[in-house]
Amino acid sequence: MSEILLQIDGKEVKATEGMTILEAAQRVGIHIPTLCHHEKLQPYGGCRLCSVEIESRGWRRVVAACLYPVEKDLIVFTRSEKIDRIRKLIIELLMAHAPDAFILQDLAKEYGADRDRFEKEASFCIHCGLCVRYCAEVKKKFAVGFVDRGTRKEINFIPEIAAKECWDCKECFPLCPTEALQAAYVLCQAMISSAPASESA
Amino acid sequence: MPRIESPAELEAFRNEILSKRDPNKPCITLCSGSACHASGSRDVARAIEEEIDKQGLSQDVEIRKTGCHGFCERGPIIVIQPEEICYLQIQPEDVPEIVSETIKGKKVIDRLLYTDPATQEKIVHESEIPFYKNQERLVFGSNGNIDPKSIDDYLAIGGYSALAKVLFDMTSEEVLEEVKKANLRGRGGGGFPAGRKWEGSRNAPEEIKYVIVNADEGDPGAYMDRSLLEGNPHSILEGLTIGAYAIGSHEGYIYVRQEYPLAVENVNIAIQKAEEYGFLGENILGSGFDFVVKVHQGAGAFVCGESTALMTSLEGRAGEPRPKYIRSNIKGLWEKPSVLNNVETWANVPLIINKGADWFTRFGTEGSKGTKIFSLVGKIINTGLVEVPMGTTLRDIIDNIGGGIPGGKKFKAVQTGGPSGGCIPERLLDLPVGFDELTQAGSMMGSGGMIIMDEDTCMVDVARYFLEFLTDESCGKCVPCREGMRQMLKILTNITQGKGKEGDIELLEELSELAKEAALCALGKSAPNPFLSTLQYFREEYEAHIREKRCPALSCKELISFYIDPSRCQACMICARKCPAEAIDGGKNKIHIIDQEKCTKCGTCFEACPPKFNAVKKISGEPVPGPVPEEERTVARKSKKK
Numbered sequence: 001m002s003e004i005l006l007q008i009d010g011k012e013v014k015a016t017e018g019m020t021i022l023e024a025a026q027r028v029g030i031h032i033p034t035l036c037h038h039e040k041l042q043p044y045g046g047c048r049l050c051s052v053e054i055e056s057r058g059w060r061r062v063v064a065a066c067l068y069p070v071e072k073d074l075i076v077f078t079r080s081e082k083i084d085r086i087r088k089l090i091i092e093l094l095m096a097h098a099p100d101a102f103i104l105q106d107l108a109k110e111y112g113a114d115r116d117r118f119e120k121e122a123s124f125c126i127h128c129g130l131c132v133r134y135c136a137e138v139k140k141k142f143a144v145g146f147v148d149r150g151t152r153k154e155i156n157f158i159p160e161i162a163a164k165e166c167w168d169c170k171e172c173f174p175l176c177p178t179e180a181l182q183a184a185y186v187l188c189q190a191m192i193s194s195a196p197a198s199e200s201a
Numbered sequence: 202m203p204r205i206e207s208p209a210e211l212e213a214f215r216n217e218i219l220s221k222r223d224p225n226k227p228c229i230t231l232c233s234g235s236a237c238h239a240s241g242s243r244d245v246a247r248a249i250e251e252e253i254d255k256q257g258l259s260q261d262v263e264i265r266k267t268g269c270h271g272f273c274e275r276g277p278i279i280v281i282q283p284e285e286i287c288y289l290q291i292q293p294e295d296v297p298e299i300v301s302e303t304i305k306g307k308k309v310i311d312r313l314l315y316t317d318p319a320t321q322e323k324i325v326h327e328s329e330i331p332f333y334k335n336q337e338r339l340v341f342g343s344n345g346n347i348d349p350k351s352i353d354d355y356l357a358i359g360g361y362s363a364l365a366k367v368l369f370d371m372t373s374e375e376v377l378e379e380v381k382k383a384n385l386r387g388r389g390g391g392g393f394p395a396g397r398k399w400e401g402s403r404n405a406p407e408e409i410k411y412v413i414v415n416a417d418e419g420d421p422g423a424y425m426d427r428s429l430l431e432g433n434p435h436s437i438l439e440g441l442t443i444g445a446y447a448i449g450s451h452e453g454y455i456y457v458r459q460e461y462p463l464a465v466e467n468v469n470i471a472i473q474k475a476e477e478y479g480f481l482g483e484n485i486l487g488s489g490f491d492f493v494v495k496v497h498q499g500a501g502a503f504v505c506g507e508s509t510a511l512m513t514s515l516e517g518r519a520g521e522p523r524p525k526y527i528r529s530n531i532k533g534l535w536e537k538p539s540v541l542n543n544v545e546t547w548a549n550v551p552l553i554i555n556k557g558a559d560w561f562t563r564f565g566t567e568g569s570k571g572t573k574i575f576s577l578v579g580k581i582i583n584t585g586l587v588e589v590p591m592g593t594t595l596r597d598i599i600d601n602i603g604g605g606i607p608g609g610k611k612f613k614a615v616q617t618g619g620p621s622g623g624c625i626p627e628r629l630l631d632l633p634v635g636f637d638e639l640t641q642a643g644s645m646m647g648s649g650g651m652i653i654m655d656e657d658t659c660m661v662d663v664a665r666y667f668l669e670f671l672t673d674e675s676c677g678k679c680v681p682c683r684e685g686m687r688q689m690l691k692i693l694t695n696i697t698q699g700k701g702k703e704g705d706i707e708l709l710e711e712l713s714e715l716a717k718e719a720a721l722c723a724l725g726k727s728a729p730n731p732f733l734s735t736l737q738y739f740r741e742e743y744e745a746h747i748r749e750k751r752c753p754a755l756s757c758k759e760l761i762s763f764y765i766d767p768s769r770c771q772a773c774m775i776c777a778r779k780c781p782a783e784a785i786d787g788g789k790n791k792i793h794i795i796d797q798e799k800c801t802k803c804g805t806c807f808e809a810c811p812p813k814f815n816a817v818k819k820i821s822g823e824p825v826p827g828p829v830p831e832e833e834r835t836v837a838r839k840s841k842k843k
Contacts, residue, residue: 061718064721085711097684150683151672151687
C-alpha cells in the first residue's frame with residue numbers, strides 16, 4: 001500500500017491508498033460529523049453530514065468524506081461557510097422527524113440549527129440505515145429492511161425472520177440514533193404475537 | 202436461413218434481397234408503434250389487409266407495418282411507395298377508397314393529404330410536409346421505411362454493413378478513434394463524450410467488460426428511445442456490437458422498462474434474428490469476434506435511468522444509485538468496466554462508422570455534433586418526434602417544425618431535459634440547441650424532452666409538478682434529496698395554494714443549494730432545476746403568488762375565481778345548465794350569478810359561455826365583485842330594444 005500525502009484543514013496528513021477522507025481525518029484526530037457511518041459497515045453515503053469541500057485539479061467541490069478516496073495532493077476543507085450551511089440544513093431537515101434525538105440536538109448546538117425550522121413529521125426514523133445494514137452485513141440475517149422508496153421509505157422488520165432471530169440479538173438497538181427502530185420492533189412483535197398460532201409457529 | 206459467414210456473403214445476401222424486391226411494386230407503409238396503436242393504427246392495418254385481399258391485390262401490393270414516423274399529431278400515417286404519397290389521420294373507413302383510388306387508380310385523394318395551414322396548399326409527399334422538410338432525420342429516418350420485425354428490411358437499407366466494416370477493415374483502436382473524432386456525446390442526459398467513456402473501459406485491465414443500452418426512458422412526455430427501439434431495433438444492436446468490439450466486450454445488456462412491451466417484443470425478435478443470421482453470437486460474420494446481448498426489463502423506477510442505479514438494478518438489487526466515487530466505465534456492472542450509453546447514442550454509431558466522423562461532424566455546433574431527436578409535446582400544433590441538427594434554434598423547432606402554438610395563444614416557455622431540466626423563456630428562443638448551450642441557459646439537453654408551454658401555464662405550478670414527480674421517484678437514500686425535495690414540494694404547493702410567505706423563495710434557494718451540492722446522485726443534484734430555472738426567468742410569478750395571492754397565468758385553482766360580468770351576460774342559461782356543481786343561479790332573462798361558495802373552479806362555465814357573449818371572467822388576486830342586486834338582474838337585450 002503506497003502512502004499518500006494530502007492536506008486536511010491546512011494540515012499535512014499521511015494516508016494509505018484506498019482510505020477515505022473520513023478515515024484519513026479520523027486517524028489524525030480531525031473530527032468530521034457522521035450519522036450513517038459505522039466502522040463495521042460498508043460506507044453508505046446517505047446522510048451527507050460528512051460533506052466536505054475538496055480542491056482537486058484546480059476546482060473546488062463538495063464530496064462525502066465517508067466515500068471519497070484519498071488522492072495525492074488533495075486539499076480538504078472540513079469546515080467552510082458552505083459546509084456549515086449544508087450541515088445545518090441537513091440537521092434541520094432531520095429534526096423535523098426526530099427533534100429529540102440527542103445526537104441531533106448536539107449537532108444542532110454545534111451548527112446553530114433551528115430544530116423547529118421545518119414542520120414536524122414525527123416519524124422518528126432518519127433513514128441512516130444502520131440497523132438495516134448491520135443486520136445484513138454483520139449478522140447476515142436480513143431481519144430488518146427498507147420498504148418503499150423516496151419520502152415513503154420506511155424501516156420494517158420482516159415478521160417471519162424477526163420472530164426467530166431478533167429476541168436474542170437486538171444488537172441493532174444501540175445503533176439507532178433515534179427511537180424509531182425500537183418502535184418498529186415493538187410493532188413487529190405485536191404483529192407476531194397477535195398472529196394465529198398456526199402461522200407464527 | 203444459414204448463417205452469414207463473411208462480408209462477401211453478407212453483400213451477396215443483401216443483393217439477393219434487393220433483387221427480389223420490385224421498386225415499382227406499390228407498398229403501403231403504415232406507422233405501427235405504441236403511439237400509432239394508441240391512435241388506432243391496428244384497426245387501419247386490419248382494414249388494409251382485408252381490403253387488399255378483397256380486391257384481389259395480395260400479390261401486387263406489399264403492406265409494411267413500420268415504426269413511428271414521428272408526426273404523431275396526425276397519426277395513423279400511411280405512406281404509399283414508390284410515389285411517397287402521404288395520408289394522415291387514416292381511419293379504417295378510408296381504406297377501401299385508398300385501395301381503389303390510389304393503389305388501383307393511381308389517383309391521389311386530396312382530403313387525406315396534409316394541408317399547409319399557411320397557404321392552404323395540399324402536400325402529397327411526406328418529405329415536403331413542413332414538419333418533415335425542416336428536419337434532418339439521420340437516425341430516425343429509416344423508422345418509416347422498415348418493418349422492425351424484418352431483419353431483411355434492415356439489410357435492404359444497408360444494415361450491418363458498418364458491423365462488417367469494423368470487424369474486417371478496422372482495428373478496435375480505429376473504431377474508438379473514429380467515435381472520438383466524431384465527438385459523439387451521450388444522448389441520454391449528461392452529454393459525456395462516448396469515445397472517452399469507451400476508452401476508459403477499453404484501457405481497464407479486467408478481461409470481462411460489458412456494454413449496456415440504457416432504454417429506461419422515464420421523462421414524462423418523452424418517447425424517442427421507445428420509438429427507436431420499436432422501429433429500428435437492429436440499428437441499436439449494430440451500434441452496441443460495434444461498441445463491444447471497440448472496447449473488447451463480449452456481453453451486452455439492454456435495460457428497457459417493462460412499460461414498453463412493443464419495444465421489448467421487437468428487440469427480442471431482432472436479437473433472435475441477428476443470432477440466426479450470424480450478426481450476434483459466436484464468431485460473428487466469421488470474424489472470430491463473439492458477442493451476446495440479453496434484454497433486462499426494469500420495473501419502471503425513474504431513478505434506474507441513472508447509470509449506477511441501472512447497474513445495481515441489473516445486478517438484481519434495489520435500483521439505488523451507487524455512492525462510490527468511481528466511474529462505471531472503470532467499475533460498473535458486477536464491478537467490471539461497463540459502457541452504458543443511451544438508445545439514441547448507440548443508434549448513431551453505425552452511421553458514424555459507415556459515413557465517417559468527418560461527415561458526422563458537419564452537422565451540429567462546435568461542442569455538439571450530429572443530430573438530436575426531440576419529443577415535441579405540450580402546447581404545440583405538431584406534436585411528435587423531431588430530429589434536427591444540433592445548433593438548430595428553439596424557435597425553428599417550435600415554429601417551423603412544430604407549427605407554433607395552437608388556439609392563437611402566446612408562447613411562454615419551453616421545458617427541456619425532462620423533470621430535472623429547466624424552462625427557457627421566449628427571449629431565449631434563438632438559442633441554438635446543444636449540450637452546453639442548454640446548460641448555460643439553466644436547463645439541459647437531457648434525453649430530449651421538449652414541452653411547450655403557452656401563456657395559460659403557471660410557472661410556479663410547473664416547478665411544483667416536476668418536483669412532485671421527482672419526490673415520488675427519489676430513491677430516498679440521501680437526506681438532501683429525500684428530505685430536501687419533500688420540503689421543497691411542500692413550500693411550492695403552499696405557494697400555488699396561496700399559502701406562500703415571505704422567505705419562501707430564499708428557503709427554496711437554500712434547499713436547492715443543498716441538493717445541488719450534497720445529493721448523492723444526478724437525480725438529486727439536478728432536482729432543483731425546475732425551480733431554479735423558473736425562478737431565474739419568471740421570478741415575478743413567484744412574487745405575485747406569495748405577495749398578492751395572484752396567479753398571473755390564471756391557472757392555480759386556489760387563487761382564481763370565476764365571475765359573470767353582468768353587463769355581458771345574456772342569460773342564455775348555457776353555463777348554468779352545464780355547471781356540475783349547480784353553483785350558477787339564473788333563469789330566463791335573469792343575469793346569472795356564480796355562488797362562490799359552491800363553485801369548484803372547474804372552468805366549465807368559462808368554456809361554455811359563447812364567445813360572442815364572453816361573459817364569464819377568470820380573475821386572480823382581486824376580490825370577486827359582489828352580486829348584482831336582485832332588481833337589476835333582468836337582462837336588457839339589445840336586439841329586443843330596437
